Every structure is written in C-alpha cells, then in structure tokens.
Amino acid sequence: QGGRKHPDQKYIQVNTQNILFIAGGAFDGIKEIIERRLNKQAIGFSSEKINKQEEDAYILDKLDATDLRSFGLIPELLGRFPIITHLDKLDEATMLRILSEPKNSIINQFVELFRLDEVHLSFTDEALKKIVKETMEKGLGARGLRGTTERVLEKYMYDIDQLGGELIIDEADV
DSSP states (O other), rough: OOOSOOOTTTOOOOOTTTTTOOOOOOOOOOHHHHHTTOBBBTSSSSSSOOOHHHHHHHHHHHOHHHHHHHHHHHHHTTTOOOOOOOOOOOHHHHHHHHSSSTTHHHHHHHHHHHTTTTTTTEOOOHHHHHHHHHHHHHHHHTHHHHHHHHHHHHHEEEEEEETTEEEEOOOGGO
C-alpha cells in the first residue's frame, strides 16, 4: 500500500534516526522575522552608529528554529536540524577567487573554450574585478559570475575566427 499521493506504489519505510540532514537556502526575508522576534527595528539597535553589514551579522547570529518555523518550514523538518546557522555573504575578494582560482573556474573554462578555436584568452585584473562588482550589484551571488562573464565574451564568441589568435579582456570590455 503506497502513500496518500501515490496509493498504488509500494510503500517503503525509512528510519531517519541516524540520517544527517543538511539544508541550505537564501531564505529571503528571514532577517525581518528575526528582528520582529527580537523586537528590534530594521533601522538599528541604539543611537550608536554601526554599519549595515555589522547589523545584519548581529541579527543573523540570533537565528533559531522559531524563525525558520515562522518563515514556513514545518516542525517535522526543523526537528531534523539540531544545528542551525547562517553563512556570511560573499565579499568581493571571495567572489574574485571563485571566478578565477579553482582548476575548473569559470575563467579557465572560457580560456579552454577559446583555446579550442586557437585563441589565447586572458583577462586583466581590472576586468575580473569589474565582472565581480557587476555581479554583486545585481545581487546574483557566485552563480551570477557565469552569466556576467558570458555577457562580456558573447560578442567575441560569435566572431572568434576573426580574433587573430589573442584576446585580452580589459575593464572597458566589461
């Protein structure tokens, strides 16, 4: 006998007692839920001036299961997460490393793609920084780096056979 949604399927019972559940997500709006619980206003905590990044970190450090419950997660799922924490937003330096350092980085993938057409592709440091800055301004996180890089290279990819063997992407190209 299957479950409620699929009564004709075979029912399999899984003991989740020793299964470690790890979940992640953006949880857009969770900060406001935490602020309400703490009876804080979004504009600050006191007359002392602290920057927005420090304020956000302070608030997110107070995240607990009741906030996620208010966000909409069901208690049966929340009970499987004994440790609840948050990740800090990526800064420009980290995004730059993600873009260029890994063996299979986005930049290295495009360098290889252009190499297949016998074009040596390179980027100036300023161009890489501008790609990161543009991506961060759009609030896209690390996933947005590919789209921004593709947009920069798109016009060259269509005319790759006319590039003459070398292409240097500088800040003006971004």
